[in-house]
Amino acid sequence: MIEFETRTGKVVIDDSKCVGCKTFACVKACSLYGAHLFRINLKVNKPEPIYSAEDLKRMCTECLACEQECFLRGLNAIRIELPLYGLEEYRKRVGLY
Ligand code: SF4
Ligand code: SF4
16 A cells, blocks of 8 residues: 545545556546656566655645546546645534434
Protein backbone atom coordinates (compact mmCIF):
# COMPACT_ATOMS: atom_id res chain seq x y z
CA MET A 1 0.00 0.00 0.00
CA ILE A 2 1.28 3.47 -0.90
CA GLU A 3 -0.15 6.24 1.27
CA PHE A 4 0.65 9.88 1.69
CA GLU A 5 -1.02 12.87 3.23
CA THR A 6 -2.11 15.85 1.18
CA ARG A 7 -2.93 19.30 2.53
CA THR A 8 -6.45 18.35 3.53
CA GLY A 9 -6.66 14.60 2.98
CA LYS A 10 -4.87 11.47 1.91
CA VAL A 11 -3.95 9.53 -1.27
CA VAL A 12 -4.10 5.75 -0.91
CA ILE A 13 -2.86 3.41 -3.67
CA ASP A 14 -3.45 -0.32 -3.45
CA ASP A 15 -0.27 -1.10 -5.34
CA SER A 16 -0.92 -4.84 -5.22
CA LYS A 17 -3.26 -4.15 -8.17
CA CYS A 18 -0.61 -2.27 -10.12
CA VAL A 19 1.48 -5.31 -11.04
CA GLY A 20 -1.11 -6.09 -13.72
CA CYS A 21 -1.37 -2.52 -15.01
CA LYS A 22 -0.31 -1.74 -18.55
CA THR A 23 -1.23 1.95 -18.72
CA PHE A 24 0.30 3.67 -15.68
CA ALA A 25 -2.41 6.23 -16.23
CA CYS A 26 -1.82 7.64 -12.74
CA VAL A 27 1.75 8.63 -13.53
CA LYS A 28 0.73 10.26 -16.81
CA ALA A 29 -2.23 12.05 -15.22
CA CYS A 30 -0.19 13.48 -12.37
CA SER A 31 2.47 14.64 -14.80
CA LEU A 32 -0.07 16.27 -17.15
CA TYR A 33 -2.66 17.66 -14.73
CA GLY A 34 -1.14 17.45 -11.26
CA ALA A 35 2.35 18.03 -9.95
CA HIS A 36 4.38 15.13 -11.47
CA LEU A 37 4.77 13.30 -8.19
CA PHE A 38 5.25 9.71 -9.46
CA ARG A 39 7.59 7.67 -11.58
CA ILE A 40 7.29 4.08 -12.79
CA ASN A 41 9.40 1.49 -11.00
CA LEU A 42 9.82 -1.04 -13.81
CA LYS A 43 11.50 -3.59 -11.53
CA VAL A 44 8.22 -4.17 -9.69
CA ASN A 45 5.80 -2.67 -12.27
CA LYS A 46 4.40 -0.16 -9.81
CA PRO A 47 4.22 3.60 -9.51
CA GLU A 48 6.31 5.17 -6.80
CA PRO A 49 6.34 8.68 -5.36
CA ILE A 50 9.40 10.71 -6.30
CA TYR A 51 9.40 12.93 -3.22
CA SER A 52 9.44 12.68 0.57
CA ALA A 53 6.19 12.52 2.54
CA GLU A 54 6.71 16.12 3.61
CA ASP A 55 7.14 17.33 0.01
CA LEU A 56 4.21 15.23 -1.26
CA LYS A 57 1.95 16.84 1.31
CA ARG A 58 3.03 20.29 0.15
CA MET A 59 3.07 19.58 -3.60
CA CYS A 60 -0.06 17.50 -4.25
CA THR A 61 -2.72 19.82 -5.64
CA GLU A 62 -5.59 17.42 -4.76
CA CYS A 63 -6.66 17.63 -8.41
CA LEU A 64 -8.04 14.03 -8.33
CA ALA A 65 -6.60 13.32 -11.81
CA CYS A 66 -4.70 10.21 -10.70
CA GLU A 67 -7.79 8.68 -9.09
CA GLN A 68 -10.01 9.40 -12.09
CA GLU A 69 -7.53 8.15 -14.69
CA CYS A 70 -6.75 5.01 -12.69
CA PHE A 71 -10.49 4.35 -12.49
CA LEU A 72 -10.99 4.96 -16.24
CA ARG A 73 -7.77 3.52 -17.69
CA GLY A 74 -6.00 1.68 -14.89
CA LEU A 75 -7.16 -0.94 -12.41
CA ASN A 76 -9.11 1.18 -9.92
CA ALA A 77 -6.35 1.16 -7.34
CA ILE A 78 -6.43 4.76 -6.07
CA ARG A 79 -8.65 6.28 -3.43
CA ILE A 80 -8.32 9.92 -2.45
CA GLU A 81 -9.87 10.83 0.88
CA LEU A 82 -10.83 14.48 1.24
CA PRO A 83 -12.98 14.96 4.35
CA LEU A 84 -15.44 17.84 4.18
CA TYR A 85 -15.37 19.20 7.70
CA GLY A 86 -18.77 20.23 8.95
CA LEU A 87 -20.71 18.34 6.25
CA GLU A 88 -22.37 15.90 8.68
CA GLU A 89 -23.54 18.71 10.95
CA TYR A 90 -24.80 20.68 7.96
CA ARG A 91 -26.77 17.70 6.58
CA LYS A 92 -28.38 17.11 9.97
CA ARG A 93 -29.23 20.79 10.30
CA VAL A 94 -31.00 21.00 6.93
CA GLY A 95 -32.81 17.69 7.44
CA LEU A 96 -30.95 15.48 4.99
CA TYR A 97 -30.93 12.58 7.48
S1 SF4 B 1 -3.08 3.51 -13.13
FE1 SF4 B 1 -3.84 2.59 -11.23
S2 SF4 B 1 -3.46 0.40 -11.47
FE2 SF4 B 1 -2.21 1.46 -12.98
S3 SF4 B 1 -0.20 1.77 -11.98
FE3 SF4 B 1 -1.45 3.60 -11.58
S4 SF4 B 1 -2.43 3.18 -9.60
FE4 SF4 B 1 -1.70 1.24 -10.39
S1 SF4 C 1 -4.28 14.36 -6.69
FE1 SF4 C 1 -3.31 15.33 -8.50
S2 SF4 C 1 -1.36 16.18 -7.77
FE2 SF4 C 1 -2.10 14.74 -6.19
S3 SF4 C 1 -1.11 12.79 -6.67
FE3 SF4 C 1 -3.09 12.76 -7.75
S4 SF4 C 1 -2.71 13.62 -9.81
FE4 SF4 C 1 -0.93 14.10 -8.50
